[in-house]
Structures are given as C-alpha cells and as structure tokens.
Amino acid sequence: MGIAERKERDKLSMRQAVLDAAMELYHEKGIEALTLRAVAERIEFSPATIYLYFKDKDEIVFHLYSMAFAKFYQKQLEVNSIADPLERLRQGCRDYIEWGVQNPKLYDLMFILEVPMNVIAEENCQDIGKTSFAELQNLMVECIAADKLKIKDPELAAIMCWNMIHGITSLLIKKRIVIPHEAVPQMTNAVLDTFFVLVAK
Amino acid sequence: MGIAERKERDKLSMRQAVLDAAMELYHEKGIEALTLRAVAERIEFSPATIYLYFKDKDEIVFHLYSMAFAKFYQKQLEVNSIADPLERLRQGCRDYIEWGVQNPKLYDLMFILEVPMNVIAEENCQDIGKTSFAELQNLMVECIAADKLKIKDPELAAIMCWNMIHGITSLLIKKRIVIPHEAVPQMTNAVLDTFFVLVAK
DNA sequence: CCTAGGAACTGAACAGTGTTTAGTTTGTTA
DNA sequence: TAACAAACTAAACACTGTTCAGTTCCTAGG
Numbered sequence: 001m002g003i004a005e006r007k008e009r010d011k012l013s014m015r016q017a018v019l020d021a022a023m024e025l026y027h028e029k030g031i032e033a034l035t036l037r038a039v040a041e042r043i044e045f046s047p048a049t050i051y052l053y054f055k056d057k058d059e060i061v062f063h064l065y066s067m068a069f070a071k072f073y074q075k076q077l078e079v080n081s082i083a084d085p086l087e088r089l090r091q092g093c094r095d096y097i098e099w100g101v102q103n104p105k106l107y108d109l110m111f112i113l114e115v116p117m118n119v120i121a122e123e124n125c126q127d128i129g130k131t132s133f134a135e136l137q138n139l140m141v142e143c144i145a146a147d148k149l150k151i152k153d154p155e156l157a158a159i160m161c162w163n164m165i166h167g168i169t170s171l172l173i174k175k176r177i178v179i180p181h182e183a184v185p186q187m188t189n190a191v192l193d194t195f196f197v198l199v200a201k
Numbered sequence: 202m203g204i205a206e207r208k209e210r211d212k213l214s215m216r217q218a219v220l221d222a223a224m225e226l227y228h229e230k231g232i233e234a235l236t237l238r239a240v241a242e243r244i245e246f247s248p249a250t251i252y253l254y255f256k257d258k259d260e261i262v263f264h265l266y267s268m269a270f271a272k273f274y275q276k277q278l279e280v281n282s283i284a285d286p287l288e289r290l291r292q293g294c295r296d297y298i299e300w301g302v303q304n305p306k307l308y309d310l311m312f313i314l315e316v317p318m319n320v321i322a323e324e325n326c327q328d329i330g331k332t333s334f335a336e337l338q339n340l341m342v343e344c345i346a347a348d349k350l351k352i353k354d355p356e357l358a359a360i361m362c363w364n365m366i367h368g369i370t371s372l373l374i375k376k377r378i379v380i381p382h383e384a385v386p387q388m389t390n391a392v393l394d395t396f397f398v399l400v401a402k
Numbered sequence: 403c404c405t406a407g408g409a410a411c412t413g414a415a416c417a418g419t420g421t422t423t424a425g426t427t428t429g430t431t432a
Numbered sequence: 433t434a435a436c437a438a439a440c441t442a443a444a445c446a447c448t449g450t451t452c453a454g455t456t457c458c459t460a461g462g
Contacts, residue, residue, distance in 0.1 A: 007409090036449065046412045048451080057449065111377055112313060129377065150399065156391055159369070159378065163392065166377075167368025168360070174313060176367075177360065190357055191364065198351065198399040208438090237420065247441045249422080258420065 015053045017043050019063050026064060027105060031113065034061075065113075068106040069128040075099055076132070085142035086149075090196055092139070093165050097188045100169035112170055136162065148201055157199075164195050216254045218244050223261050224268065232306045235262075262310070269307035276300055286343035287350075291397055293340070294366050298389045301370035308374060312367060337363060349402055358400075365396050 021042040026034045036057055040047040054060050075095055082088040100107040110129070140154035140161070151157040168191055171177045172184060179187055222243040227235050237258055241248040255261050276296055283289040301308040341355035341362070352358040369392055372378045373385065380388060 035447085037447090047449085048413080049411055051450070052410070112371070112375060130379075151395060156395060159388070160365075160392060160395060163365050163368030163372065164361070165368075166372055167364030167366075170313070170371060171364065171367055176312060187360070191361060194352060194357060194361060236418085238418090248420085249442085250440055252421070253439070 011053070018050055018053060018060065019067065022060050023064055023067065026109075030105070031108075036060075061109075065109050066128055068103075068109045069132065071103075071106065072099060072110060073128065073132060076135075085139060085146055086196075086200060089139055089143060089161070090192065092136075093161065093192055093195075094188075096165050097169050097172075097192070098185075101172055101184060101188075104173045107169065107173060111166055112173075133158065133162065150199055150201055160199070161195075164191070212254070219251055219254060219261065220264050220268070224265060227265060227306065232309075237261075265307070266310040269304065270311055272304075273300055273307075273311065286340060286347055287397075287401060290340055290344060290362070291393065293337075294362065294393055294396075295389075297366050298370050298373075298393070299386075302373055302385060302389075305374040308370060313371060313374075334359060334363065351400055351402055361400070362396075365392070 018039060021039045022034060025038055025042065036047050036050055039060075040050055050060075076092060079088050079091045079095060082091055100111075137154050137158040140149070140151075140157040143149045144152060144154055144157070149157055151160065168177070168188060172188075177187075219240060222240045223235060226239055226243065237248050237251055240261075241251055251261075277293060280289050280292045280296065283292055301312075338355050338359040341350070341352075341358040344350045345353060345355055345358070350358055352361065369378075369389060373389075378388075
C-alpha cells in the first residue's frame, strides 16, 4: 500500500522542483526574471500546474526567503563553539556581514526585499527570522550576565547591534558606500572594532 | 510672439500635472497603485499622452525620487539652526529616521532601490548621495573639533552613524523589526539615545 | 479485467501592467 | 483657406499573476 506514500513523495518532489527552479532563476537573472511562466517552462509544466502545489507566487517567494535563511542560520551556528559570549557575538557579527557581502542576492531576500510577510501571518510556521533575532537577544543576555556590555537591556542591545551590522551590509550591497572591493574587510573590521570598543565594558 | 512661450508653459504644466498626479496617487495608495493608466485617468488624458512628456515610467519615478530628496534635504536643513554640533547631529538623526519611516517608499527609492538611478545622468544622483554623506562627515568634523565624540576619525564616525540610522530605518520599513506602529518613536528614541550615550563624550 | 471516479494537468482566457504605433483631431502659419 | 505640424488617442503588443473548464491518466472497487 505504498501508492499514497509515493504520491506524497511526488507531491513533495514537485514542490521542491518548483522551488529549485525558482531559486535558480533568481540566482541567474534576479528577481525581475522570477516569473511563474519562466519557472513553469524550466520544469516543463504549464504555469497553471504550479497553482496545484502553491497558493500563489508569494508563497513561493516566501519559501525562497526561508531557504536563504536556513543557509544563513547554518553559518551562524558555527560560532557556538566560541565560549566567551562577547567573542561569540563579535565573530557572529563578522560572519553576518561577510555572509551578506558574499551572498548579496540571498541577503536581499532575507533583509531587504519586500518579502510577502502576510504569508507568515497566515500560516502557523514560525518565522525563522524571528528565531534568529531571538538567538541574538539570548546572546546579549549572556553578555550582560557576564557583565561585558554597557547596555543592560538585551533587546535594545540586540537591536542596536543588528542595526549596525545590517546598516553596513545593506549599504555595501546597495553600493551606497562605494569603496574598492578589497577594502571592504578592512572597513567592516574598523566599524565592528569601533562598535565593540563603544559597547563593550 | 507669445505662442511659443505659451506652448513651453503648457508643456511644463503638463509635465507637472503628470508628476503631481503621480505623487498624489503614490501618497494615497502607495507605489503599487502608481500605474500610468491611473495617472492618465486622473489628469484625464490617454496613457499614451504621458509618453509625449516622459520617456517612460522610470523617468517619472525618478522625478518622484528627486522630489523626495528635495523634501528630505529641506527637512535636514532645518537642524542647521541648532548651534551645538552634537545636538544638531542628534536631531538630524531623529529627523532622518522619522522621515524614512513616514515616507517608506520614497526612502526606498533614495537609499535602497537602485532602479531609477539608471534613468538620468548617473553622476547627479551619485553626487546627491556623496554630498549628503560629505555633509554628515563635516558635521562629524565639527563634533570632533568640539571634543564631543569618542571616535576621532570623522569618516569612521559618519559611517558608524549612517549604518545605525539606515539600519534601523530600513529594518523598520522592510518590516524585519515588527513592533506596533505607535511604539516606533519610543523604540527609535531608545536606540538613538543609547547610540549617543555610547558615542558622545 | 473493467469501469467509475478522482487526481493531475493544461490551453485558453481574464484582468492587469508598461509601451508602441498608426491614425485622427486640433491649432498655427503661409 | 490650404498645408503642415503638433497634440492626442484607440488599439494593439508583449508581458505579468491567476483562474477555470476541459482533457488525460491513474487507481480503487466491483
């Protein structure tokens, strides 16, 4: 009686095929080229078929957003091996900026583009972005507990930190800060070092 | 021989009528409702007529961008009456965030999107951004000269400050920080106050 | 093995969008 | 007044996301 299971697998693999094609298109040609007709052509189905697997285009874009966040989250988990919370924070910030600069399109999806957040509100699935912020906040709790920060409110500290690293990352990605490519690490290091001098006890 | 002049005036007033209608539509219903057909209907002309006065929609959007920047500059100039450079900086930052949050789509055009930049001579738009940053940097020079800042490098100070205010503004606009609408001023004040506590001497 | 029913899929259409063009109307000028 | 140019538009084109009637195909029950 494996037919139902096979159908379930088929359904999932079809969804995955749509998402893969969508992510490919997005990577190759950007958000403007991410049309349902282009996705349909790539997977060799009619555009209408996509609507049997996804409610609308917004749901697909939201899944791309989630996939990008999953990759990012994986990278962020690496710093957990660092014992000192302040150093963990510092390295996490470094990785954040570096990841954003090296994956500008995914970063765009995650933090800049108009992601259909109504999808999140409707569904029960927890926004991975909020989880990520919660972890940053937890890290701040640790830093404050270890008396490493001048700021005593963990939420405020997390927001301040995020403002800073998102600010520089997005300004770099959107070329509002124009500097030679090789000077980027030096500049981000200077910014981060200064930030930690200001914020750390 | 006033006919040529009158025609010139007519041309200009027609352009202005298009821009006014576009800005109205934008303000009333947002950028999604800003369609050429809607603009045309509002000024009671056919959509095709618009193309006699503007190259394409991007040119119209670019003019909205310019108008937005003009308004933004005007707002920013108001702080020049404040004598104390640090207070001038603080109020400028407040105004920056407030303006961005209240004009999210225009902020989008000015500091996040890059699409309409290609329309008209790019040097001009680039100069606007650079001039803006240069002014911030000059203000930092003043603050440092008055021995008001912990950071001694004006360029670094300007970048840090811009990172912070752009970071929070864009995260709010893009709904990555989700808080009740009425809590926004409180939060931005907390962030700014903390930033100035950290950075000011 | 056969057939009814449902799941899977699609062609064609709908209502939008920005944009172009051919053709009409209008106003000016010689 | 006739010729010409400027102003304007209806209609179309090539797109978009989305819907739906209709077809194909597989499977479950007799």
